Amino acid sequence: DITIKIHKLITHTKTRKKLTEQQKEFQLLARKFAREEVVPAAPGYDKSGEYPFPIIKKAWELGLMNSHIPEDCGGMGLSIFDACLITEELAYGCTGVQTAIEANSLGQMPVILAGNDAQKKKYLGRMTEEPLMCAYCVTEPGAGSDVAGIKTRAVKKGDEYIVNGQKMWITNGGKANWYFLLTRTDSDPKCPASKAFTGFIVDADTPGIQVGRKELNMGQRCSDTRGITFEDVRIPKENVLIGEGAGFKIAMGAFDKTRPPVAAGATGLAQRALDEATNYALERKTFGRLIAEHQAVSFLLAEMAMKVELARMAYQRSAWEVDEGRRNTYYASIAKAFAGDIANQVASDAVQIFGGNGFNSEYPVEKLMRDAKIYQIYEGTAQIQRLIIAREHLGKFKK
Amino acid sequence: MSGRVLVGVKRVIDYAVKIRVKPDHSGVVTDGVKHSMNPFCEIAVEEAVKLKEKKLIKEVVAVSCGPQQVQETIRTALAMGADRGIHVEVSGKDYDNMGPLQVSKIMAALAKKEEAQLVILGKQAIDDDCNQTGQMTAALLDWPQGTFASEVTLEGDKVKVVREIDGGLETIKINTPAVVTADLRLNTPRYATLPNIMKAKKKKIANVKPADLGVDMASRVEVLRVDEPPQRQAGMKVETVEDLVGKLKEAGRI
Numbered sequence: 001d002i003t004i005k006i007h008k009l010i011t012h013t014k015t016r017k018k019l020t021e022q023q024k025e026f027q028l029l030a031r032k033f034a035r036e037e038v039v040p041a042a043p044g045y046d047k048s049g050e051y052p053f054p055i056i057k058k059a060w061e062l063g064l065m066n067s068h069i070p071e072d073c074g075g076m077g078l079s080i081f082d083a084c085l086i087t088e089e090l091a092y093g094c095t096g097v098q099t100a101i102e103a104n105s106l107g108q109m110p111v112i113l114a115g116n117d118a119q120k121k122k123y124l125g126r127m128t129e130e131p132l133m134c135a136y137c138v139t140e141p142g143a144g145s146d147v148a149g150i151k152t153r154a155v156k157k158g159d160e161y162i163v164n165g166q167k168m169w170i171t172n173g174g175k176a177n178w179y180f181l182l183t184r185t186d187s188d189p190k191c192p193a194s195k196a197f198t199g200f201i202v203d204a205d206t207p208g209i210q211v212g213r214k215e216l217n218m219g220q221r222c223s224d225t226r227g228i229t230f231e232d233v234r235i236p237k238e239n240v241l242i243g244e245g246a247g248f249k250i251a252m253g254a255f256d257k258t259r260p261p262v263a264a265g266a267t268g269l270a271q272r273a274l275d276e277a278t279n280y281a282l283e284r285k286t287f288g289r290l291i292a293e294h295q296a297v298s299f300l301l302a303e304m305a306m307k308v309e310l311a312r313m314a315y316q317r318s319a320w321e322v323d324e325g326r327r328n329t330y331y332a333s334i335a336k337a338f339a340g341d342i343a344n345q346v347a348s349d350a351v352q353i354f355g356g357n358g359f360n361s362e363y364p365v366e367k368l369m370r371d372a373k374i375y376q377i378y379e380g381t382a383q384i385q386r387l388i389i390a391r392e393h394l395g396k397f398k399k
Numbered sequence: 400m401s402g403r404v405l406v407g408v409k410r411v412i413d414y415a416v417k418i419r420v421k422p423d424h425s426g427v428v429t430d431g432v433k434h435s436m437n438p439f440c441e442i443a444v445e446e447a448v449k450l451k452e453k454k455l456i457k458e459v460v461a462v463s464c465g466p467q468q469v470q471e472t473i474r475t476a477l478a479m480g481a482d483r484g485i486h487v488e489v490s491g492k493d494y495d496n497m498g499p500l501q502v503s504k505i506m507a508a509l510a511k512k513e514e515a516q517l518v519i520l521g522k523q524a525i526d527d528d529c530n531q532t533g534q535m536t537a538a539l540l541d542w543p544q545g546t547f548a549s550e551v552t553l554e555g556d557k558v559k560v561v562r563e564i565d566g567g568l569e570t571i572k573i574n575t576p577a578v579v580t581a582d583l584r585l586n587t588p589r590y591a592t593l594p595n596i597m598k599a600k601k602k603k604i605a606n607v608k609p610a611d612l613g614v615d616m617a618s619r620v621e622v623l624r625v626d627e628p629p630q631r632q633a634g635m636k637v638e639t640v641e642d643l644v645g646k647l648k649e650a651g652r653i
Contacts, residue, residue: 021471021474022596022597022600025474025475025478025591025596026593026596029590029591029592029593029596032590033590061592062590062592062593063592063593063594063595064593067593076593076594076597
């Protein structure tokens with residue numbers, strides 16, 4: 001038993017060595033694209049709130065999007081680890097742009113995990129043929145963390161389901177070509193969550209779908225977030241994922257694969273904040289010296305650096321675990337919770353290091369602080385992550 | 400015509416890096432420093448790949464001279480669309496002393512061996528700024544040259560080259576086979592796409608030694624010392640033209 005544990009530790013340390021040549025090249029491409037295309041355009045998109053489609057199109061052309069789509073659907077079938085490397089680099093440029101791109105992965109994941117061949121070819125195939133967007137349509141005005149509390153109803157009628165309900169905070173809601181939609185199909189309130197919900201793929205142009213206005217948010221302002229109303233929307237039964245009642249597990253299963261990239265995004269933002277603050281600290285002088293030479297500032301930078309490095313290690317571990325075929329829920333939640341929290345701390349500290357300039361919109365760090373907040377909210381709030389981590393952790397002790 | 404284009408790519412210190420002189424003044428610090436493809440070589444690769452996409456030529460071969468690490472630079476060219484690579488192995492003292500004369504001898508030998516129709520190089524490298532390799536290669540091959548190209552058009556068995564010169568633009572027409580060197584405005588190099596980076600792994604890179612090509616790597620140039628440029632001294636403001644002339648006379652400048 002001990003020898004097995006030691007062997008696992010050695011294999012783990014050996015495997016988590018350096019990046020492969022190909023991974024380094026992917027990372028370099030994403031970094032170059034982010035620094036040259038995203039960074040200069042980001043402030044403009046933040047001010048106007050305009051959807052950054054030109055950048056998204058370029059990213060799509062370079063193969064930086066839709067990395068999870070399997071090869072037989074025209075995708076590259078990259079590992080979660082590879083996707084995280086790319087995500088961190090893009091997020092460094094702008095997390096608003098990055099979220100718009102990441103929402104595709106979130107919407108696609110249920111189809112990749114649970115779709116049959118026909119569904120995969122139809123809905124994933126088209127994503128690699130043109131730069132289309134999709135969306136993960138689960139949250140409602142009355143149910144975010146409490147997914148089992150959603151009220152959107154799907155009722156079977158012949159060969160179709162009739163859907164009625166209201167969704168909210170749907171990223172890419174107004175730009176999606178199709179949605180992954182979670183509905184309640186069993187009206188019995190005593191029916192357990194594992195049987196009561198059904199997941200569908202819905203074409204966005206289906207009659208009865210009403211897309212709400214673009215919401216004005218604190219940060220990631222170029223990302224398109226909307227409420228969506230479903231009024232007697234008819235979905236063919238061919239678009240059910242797996243079968244009636246299987247929806248909850250599909251919706252939740254996607255997160256083990258999408259939380260590591262979200263953590264990577266938060267890490268990219270934190271790295272950007274750290275770099276901006278460091279460069280400023282090496283230019284600005286007070287009391288006759290560079291502010292970086294004052295220990296108050298250098299200690300702040302040291303702690304920011306610690307947090308960024310640890311967040312990176314956390315998301316890499318969670319990505320590696322799932323790529324190795326193991327259940328990574330514990331690591332994915334730790335990575336997402338930690339990265340979200342430190343992104344907020346590091347961005348706020350960056351504003352502090354910039355002083356008065358940091359509070360001003362002509363300098364890049366106030367945007368980072370506004371953009372960071374959502375990382376403690378979407379893809380499972382900081383509190384939900386702690387629930388999950390506690391459950392997983394205590395579960396190891398109860399034998 | 401063979402339809403084959405040879406492109407030289409050089410691995411240099413990345414343009415964004417702050418250069419530091421070694422404490423012994425023998426050169427600049429390269430250990431652990433970020434390197435990438437010389438920007439003018441990127442432009443050369445892009446031009447060759449564009450010619451292939453227009454179906455005016457059939458094959459793009461990327462060549463680099465140096466130690467094991469230059470394979471990364473060749474892979475970048477492959478990811479941009481070159482078909483195969485040639486790594487000319489040069490290391491140690493030979494690599495430290497390698498200059499345009501040695502590289503042009505290698506390029507000339509390869510151009511003959513590969514029966515190249517065109518050799519496209521960057522106009523100069525951003526580390527030594529020699530601006531000699533293209534010209535020397537053409538001379539060794541006794542081929543025409545179109546240097547500082549801002550536009551290249553293949554017309555049958557001739558090439559029309561618009562050259563950037565001090566007085567403006569000069570258009571020349573030269574016979575192929577020929578050597579062309581790329582200037583800044585020739586094109587905007589593409590990003591390698593992720594799928595192309597993956598495909599590039601399967602493309603072949605052949606290994607060759609200078610001796611195999613009959614090239615003697617001995618250098619006629621010896622670097623005595625490398626120094627940083629002198630620190631810029633503060634200037635001073637003067638009120639009138641007379642003051643300015645007076646100060647210049649004082650400093651012995653006029």
